[in-house]
Amino acid sequence: MSRTITITRPDDWHLHVRDGAVLNDVLAHTAAQFGRAIIMPNLKPPVTTVDLAKAYEARIQKALKQLEISHFSPLMTLYLTDNTSADEVKKASENSIIGFKLYPAGATTNSDGGVTNIKKAYSALEAMQRFSVPLLIHGEVTEQAIDIFDREAVFIDRILDPIRKDFPELRIVFEHITTKQAAHYVRDANTNGKNTLAATITAHHLLMNRNSLFTGGIRPHHYCLPVLKREEHRIALVEMATSGNPRFFLGTDSAPHPKGEKESSCGCAGCYTAHNALGLYAEAFDRVGKLDRLEGFASHYGADYYNLPRHTETITLVNQPQAVPFEYPMGKSTLVPLRAGETIGWSIAS
DSSP states (O other): OOOEEEEEOOOEEEEOOOSTTHHHHHHHHHHTTOSEEEEOOOOSSOOOSHHHHHHHHHHHHHHHHHTTOOSOEEEEEEEOOTTOOHHHHHHHHTTTOOEEEEOBTTSSTTOTTSBSOGGGGHHHHHHHHHHTOOEEEEOOOOOTTSOTTTHHHHHIIIIIHHHHHHOTTOOEEEETOOSHHHHHHHHHOOOTTSSOEEEEEOHHHHHOOGGGGSTTSOOGGGOOSSOOOOHHHHHHHHHHHTTTOTTEEEOOOBOOOOHHHHSSTTOOOOOOOTTSHHHHHHHHHHHTTOGGGHHIIIIIHHHHHTTOOOOSSEEEEESOOEEOOSOEEETTEEEOOTTTTSEESOEEOO
16 A cells, blocks of 8 residues: 655755746746745856846746746845845845855856855855845865865865854855765754754755766766765765754755756766655655655755745655656757656655
8 A cells, every 4th residue: 555645845945947948848847846946046147136036037937827837936046256246135135035156166057157266255245144145055165186076075164164154143055965074064063043054955865876876887867066975975964854953954956957968978967856856855765764754854944944934735745656757858958857767766646
């Protein structure tokens, strides 16, 4: 007999939906599960001002209307640069911008316009602290001399810890953490009893370690940034996600890329999980006997951190395998989802 679990409708606190025709192809997947999602600003060109964010939001709302989706709300962010002004931060705080995204320049997809030296962003960070606008961090250093598997841990020591010491009231989300060091840093951080530090965790980092990049050959659709790490790190992430600690909550980092841009001589980073993100998370929690902790992680803690109301409606998952197609439409191309041609052990009840 199939098992079911009913939870408050969850939110996705880290999502890529791109722009243009692609919006219609990927938004429906997310909206089928989530009530809200934080939309990443790393477009070409990036979303660096409130006016650009409002225009992007209008395009998303137009796509939602075309899809006849009314229950889903996009939460907009701005792309932090060396030149982000305190005035723009103030304007963001007055216009429901959920946060500023810190991409160290060159760290990931469309991050070339990111911050080159964190000191150049200090006037913006001071304003973010003053107006209580969260800083959402892609936490990796980018120096080529530092091993790619160590870049998150080095970021903590060189950049994150100094930021927190210089701006103790700044609200920070350490996004898509991938290491034991990051998990324990967030768990053990002294915030003087204030709700200032949190972290998101993806489903793919809960389910896979770096061996998954090479199982049966190179697996380009398992390549993401920050890159998958050793098994000890995956275990630490699972422990934190299922711990009931409200500092950790769901952020898929689902990232659609055309199939040809993933399966190429220099493939881009990102895993597409929006087709059944909740099923993947349920798998991870079920494996360790902690399904009862999924609702807090997926539905409560993120909303509480961002001072937003929890949803009142619910969603039910059933322990029935869902077959995953080999491809989904993506504008004029296609994208390959995680588990393409395989199954996911949990699915949304119809």
